[in-house]
Amino acid sequence: MSTTRSAEDPAARAPGLRERKKARTRFEIQQEALRLFAEKGYAATTVEQIAEAADVSPSTFFRYFPTKAAVVLTDDFDPIFIETFRTQPPEIAVVPAIRAALRHTFGDMPADQAAAAAERNELMLSEPELRAAFAEFLISSTRLLLEMVAERAGRTVEDPEAIAVSGAIMGVILSALVLSGRSLEEKIDELDRQLQRLETGFRL
Amino acid sequence: MSTTRSAEDPAARAPGLRERKKARTRFEIQQEALRLFAEKGYAATTVEQIAEAADVSPSTFFRYFPTKAAVVLTDDFDPIFIETFRTQPPEIAVVPAIRAALRHTFGDMPADQAAAAAERNELMLSEPELRAAFAEFLISSTRLLLEMVAERAGRTVEDPEAIAVSGAIMGVILSALVLSGRSLEEKIDELDRQLQRLETGFRL
DNA sequence: CTGGAAATTGACAGTCACTATCAGAAACCC
DNA sequence: GGGTTTCTGATAGTGACTGTCAATTTCCAG
Numbered sequence: 001m002s003t004t005r006s007a008e009d010p011a012a013r014a015p016g017l018r019e020r021k022k023a024r025t026r027f028e029i030q031q032e033a034l035r036l037f038a039e040k041g042y043a044a045t046t047v048e049q050i051a052e053a054a055d056v057s058p059s060t061f062f063r064y065f066p067t068k069a070a071v072v073l074t075d076d077f078d079p080i081f082i083e084t085f086r087t088q089p090p091e092i093a094v095v096p097a098i099r100a101a102l103r104h105t106f107g108d109m110p111a112d113q114a115a116a117a118a119e120r121n122e123l124m125l126s127e128p129e130l131r132a133a134f135a136e137f138l139i140s141s142t143r144l145l146l147e148m149v150a151e152r153a154g155r156t157v158e159d160p161e162a163i164a165v166s167g168a169i170m171g172v173i174l175s176a177l178v179l180s181g182r183s184l185e186e187k188i189d190e191l192d193r194q195l196q197r198l199e200t201g202f203r204l
Numbered sequence: 205m206s207t208t209r210s211a212e213d214p215a216a217r218a219p220g221l222r223e224r225k226k227a228r229t230r231f232e233i234q235q236e237a238l239r240l241f242a243e244k245g246y247a248a249t250t251v252e253q254i255a256e257a258a259d260v261s262p263s264t265f266f267r268y269f270p271t272k273a274a275v276v277l278t279d280d281f282d283p284i285f286i287e288t289f290r291t292q293p294p295e296i297a298v299v300p301a302i303r304a305a306l307r308h309t310f311g312d313m314p315a316d317q318a319a320a321a322a323e324r325n326e327l328m329l330s331e332p333e334l335r336a337a338f339a340e341f342l343i344s345s346t347r348l349l350l351e352m353v354a355e356r357a358g359r360t361v362e363d364p365e366a367i368a369v370s371g372a373i374m375g376v377i378l379s380a381l382v383l384s385g386r387s388l389e390e391k392i393d394e395l396d397r398q399l400q401r402l403e404t405g406f407r408l
Numbered sequence: 409c410t411g412g413a414a415a416t417t418g419a420c421a422g423t424c425a426c427t428a429t430c431a432g433a434a435a436c437c438c
Numbered sequence: 439g440g441g442t443t444t445c446t447g448a449t450a451g452t453g454a455c456t457g458t459c460a461a462t463t464t465c466c467a468g
Contacts, residue, residue: 018435018444025445046424057447062426094408128340135339136332139382142375146383153408163383164376164398165406171346171375172368178343179350179367194368201405202369204298204357225464226416250453261418266455 026064029054033071038119042072042127069133072120078141081105085148094149095199098169099192106188118184125178142170168198230268233258237275242323246276246331273337276324282345285309289352298353299403302373303396310392322388329382346374372402 032053036045047068051058065071085101092100109117124130146157146166155162176191236257240249251272255262269275289305296304313321328334350361350370359366380395 016436021435022445047426048424058426059447059449060445063445066426068425095406125343131343132336132339135336135342138339138342139329139335142379142382146379149408155408157383160384160394160398161401161406161408163379164401165408167375167377167379167383167398168372168402168406169375171371171373171378173371174375175346175350175367175371178346179361179371180364190364194364194371197365197368198372198402199405201403202299202365202372204353204359204365204369251455252453262455263418263420264416267416270455272454 025054025056025060029056029061029064030071030074034116034120037072037123042123042130067133069130072123072130073133073137075120075137077105077117082144082148085152088152090152093199094152094165095169095195097152099195102188102195103192106184114184121177121184138170138174142166145170165198169195172198229258229260229264233260233265233268234275234278238324241276241327246327246334271337273334276327276334277337277341279324279341281309281321282348286348286352289356292356294356297403298356298369299373299399301356303399306392306399307396310388318388325381325388342374342378346370349374369402373399376402 029050033045033050036050036053039045047061048058050068050071051061054061065074081101084104085097088097088100124134146162149155149166149169150157150159150162153159153162157163172194173191176187176194180187180190182190233254237249237254240254240257243249251265252262254272254275255265258265269278285305288308289301292301292304310318328338350366353359353370353373354361354363354366357363357366361367376398377395380391380398384391384394386394
């Protein structure tokens with residue numbers, strides 16, 4: 001059996017070689033793609049070039065990412081955010097719970113991850129093609145948010161007030177992301193204050 | 205100066221044959237495209253088929269519409285809405301002014317236009333490709349809304365509160381459009397009530 | 409009304425994102 | 439090691455979109 005190294009080997013701890021290789025390939029593709037995008041621009045980079053840089057075939061690229069845009073839009077924060085929101089004490093209202101979840105998810109983010117997120121965010125908004133794909137994300141997120149809101153408030157997903165508040169929250173988030181010209185950190189702070197206004201109403 | 209009354213002639217009032225032909229071709233293409241989309245679905249309809257149905261070459265199609273999606277997204281209501289909003293009495297606050305403008309723009313819409321708008325709306329949300337293009341529209345609309353809000357409220361476009369309220373309004377509109385499963389007319393009514401909640405704050 | 413300038417058009421060739429298929433290689437399980 | 443499953447690359451497509459260029463159509467001046 002083990003003429004070679006034992007179970008302590010960090011390469012052997014993962015759920016299997018296949019899984020590890022997949023994760024590694026996926027990461028590699030994304031890494032190279034983002035590098036090329038930053039280097040030559042999104043539109044000027046072809047999938048073939050990404051595949052070549054990541055040392056896979058174009059076919060393989062599409063097995064890992066359904067579209068060229070997905071390589072930019074793939075985001076690991078959603079599940080964390082959702083979980084945090086769900087585990088807020090039930091007596092807290094929707095908007096405060098959202099605020100708490102946002103603070104928790106994005107508040108103490110490692111610097112390198114924050115930088116990467118900011119970069120992808122910028123890319124997402126500057127490239128028309130990606131802005132388009134962003135809509136997909138936006139709409140599905142709004143749907144998801146509505147479900148979470150309804151669950152917490154004890155309403156159905158058809159409830160007009162639940163729909164309105166979900167939309168308003170998403171709109172505030174979107175506008176903070178798109179319109180506010182600040183750093184990601186400042187945006188999070190600002191976002192918190194803006195959401196607070198949803199609770200009290202706007203006086204403009 | 206009028207020896208002839210030709211200026212009244214509806215056919216001669218137009219800026220020239222070239223212009224008229226262009227407008228007519230444009231209308232023809234859009235007409236045929238929407239018919240084919242309704243008939244066979246958006247994805248299943250190729251530009252070549254649209255071009256053939258409209259009796260032009262594929263090249264010509266792309267000279268009139270930058271993308272296949274643009275043929276669906278072309279919209280004539282924005283300018284009306286903007287004008288109505290701008291001409292609201294200045295003492296009225298932002299949200300009520302939006303509500304008034306929405307009611308005026310979409311409230312007394314002719315039945316056939318409403319039907320066409322509803323159809324395009326449905327198409328826009330059901331087809332992934334179009335939903336993507338919808339984002340373009342969404343983001344630019346939010347920017348525009350921010351400008352209008354800032355103007356009315358005497359704030360700059362960097363003002364956080366102006367940003368927040370613009371986003372919230374847009375979010376409420378979006379969610380009403382996307383999430384609420386009603387007819388267009390009902391949606392407008394519902395939208396009015398949902399916007400009202402923005403003024404008073406949410407209690408969920 | 410006519411000749412030339414300018415705009416519009418269609419044909420053609422090409423790029424690129426994305427899909428379907430299929431045979432071979434790698435990893436899994438025994 | 440043998441049999442099964444999964445992953446991969448090569449190939450050949452489809453369809454949206456772009457660039458070019460010559461032919462046609464509309465415009466306008468004389």
